[in-house]
Amino acid sequence: MTTENIEELLLRHGVKPTAQRVVICEYMIGTKSHPTADDVLQAVARKLPVALSRATVYNTLNCLVNAGIIREVVTEPDRTRYDANMSDHHHFVDVKTGKILDIPAEEIARLHPTIGDNYKVHSYQITFFGEIVKNK
Amino acid sequence: MTTENIEELLLRHGVKPTAQRVVICEYMIGTKSHPTADDVLQAVARKLPVALSRATVYNTLNCLVNAGIIREVVTEPDRTRYDANMSDHHHFVDVKTGKILDIPAEEIARLHPTIGDNYKVHSYQITFFGEIVKNK
DNA sequence: GTCTTGGTTTAGACTTATTCTAAATGCAGA
DNA sequence: TCTGCATTTAGAATAAGTCTAAACCAAGAC
Numbered sequence: 424m425t426t427e428n429i430e431e432l433l434l435r436h437g438v439k440p441t442a443q444r445v446v447i448c449e450y451m452i453g454t455k456s457h458p459t460a461d462d463v464l465q466a467v468a469r470k471l472p473v474a475l476s477r478a479t480v481y482n483t484l485n486c487l488v489n490a491g492i493i494r495e496v497v498t499e500p501d502r503t504r505y506d507a508n509m510s511d512h513h514h515f516v517d518v519k520t521g522k523i524l525d526i527p528a529e530e531i532a533r534l535h536p537t538i539g540d541n542y543k544v545h546s547y548q549i550t551f552f553g554e555i556v557k558n559k
Numbered sequence: 560m561t562t563e564n565i566e567e568l569l570l571r572h573g574v575k576p577t578a579q580r581v582v583i584c585e586y587m588i589g590t591k592s593h594p595t596a597d598d599v600l601q602a603v604a605r606k607l608p609v610a611l612s613r614a615t616v617y618n619t620l621n622c623l624v625n626a627g628i629i630r631e632v633v634t635e636p637d638r639t640r641y642d643a644n645m646s647d648h649h650h651f652v653d654v655k656t657g658k659i660l661d662i663p664a665e666e667i668a669r670l671h672p673t674i675g676d677n678y679k680v681h682s683y684q685i686t687f688f689g690e691i692v693k694n695k
Numbered sequence: 696g697t698c699t700t701g702g703t704t705t706a707g708a709c710t711t712a713t714t715c716t717a718a719a720t721g722c723a724g725a
Numbered sequence: 726t727c728t729g730c731a732t733t734t735a736g737a738a739t740a741a742g743t744c745t746a747a748a749c750c751a752a753g754a755c
Contacts, residue, residue: 441703441750460742476705481742498686500631500639501713502741513685522691531685544689549649550634551662551670553680577722577732596712612734617713637742638712 436490446470447483451493451507457514457523459502460484497550498523515542572626582606583619587629593640593650593659596620633686634659651678 429449433440450467451458458466460480468475484505487493496504498516504523511528533540565585566576574580586603587594594602596616604611620641623629632640634652640659647664662670670680 439702439751443704461740474705476707478706478743479704482703495636497633497636497684500633500636503636513687515687515689515691517691518688519690524691526685526687541692542687542689543692544687546689547685547687548633549662549667549683549685551649551651551678551680551683552654553651553678553682554655555651555653555658555660556677556679575722575731579733610734612736614714614735615733618733 432492433490436492438486438490438492442471443475443479444483444486447480448487448492448507451487451505454507455525457496457498457504457506459504463505496523518545568628569626572628574622574626574628578607579611579615580619580622583616584623584628587623587641587643590643591661593632593634593642595638595640599641632659654681 426445426449429445429452430440432452433444433448438444446467447463450463450470454466456462460477463484464475464477464480467480484493488495488505491509493505493507494509496506496514498504498514506525508525512525513528513531515524515526516522517524562581562585565581565588568588569576569580569584582603583599586599586606590602592598596613599620600611600613600616603616620629624631624641627645629641629643630645632642632650634640634650642661644661648661649664649667651660651662651670652658653660669676670678
């Protein structure tokens, strides 16, 4: 994706495309990994002519989340990861390497708690976020 | 559950039942909430004749997790919650109050992303933990 | 072109959850 | 009773993330 396209993407979501935001967004769109804020800082800092502040990385990531351009992934309790894949999908965490893979929603049916084709599932967790309609 | 039963439970799982562990485990078994380590400390500290150290609460909770007596619940990125309900279930987070409810696995089918009987689901996330068998 | 305004970025201080450390404690077995 | 080893403790250390106040900068007003 070109820089101009990134700028358009940001504008379309109501985010003013500053240099920092463009380069962070570009990185997020271009990676399939699920980086932490610190990963983003490491990867992006050198691409900017000026110093990039940690606070700006956090600001920008939160900004992109609020704009609906990326989403948070909560798999570990001590750090937030981010994912620019906004399609309907879930996550598979390799407990040995910590690697996180995207699992398309339509593939879920094949992933039975016992054994899938490509994955051996030790455990899984479904978390719903929403509102209680009728409280017992 | 009586204190003797808690001790037996701990022994059965290979955990030496010290006074601190018994009282923490008892609290976990007795609550349906999903307390943080700090919640546990607040609730349990007064029940012990001696001071209870924060480190002991963390040690004990990790110990109970490793023993398979309780499990971690990861719904927020900045704190770990614990759950003594070891049955096959998932979680519903009320985004307004932060309240966490247990959803039995067999009830999942009724919880469609659109609307359930009792819950309005805004979003949900499934996270699998396991090993990659065949890596593409 | 300059001035003003409001949003953005910055460095560093701060907060908060969790882990680490080293000393004190206390049970279990000899 | 003595000894050894796991457990507990208080407080220091670590690390993710937020806050703050000052500097910066782009866009519109004049």
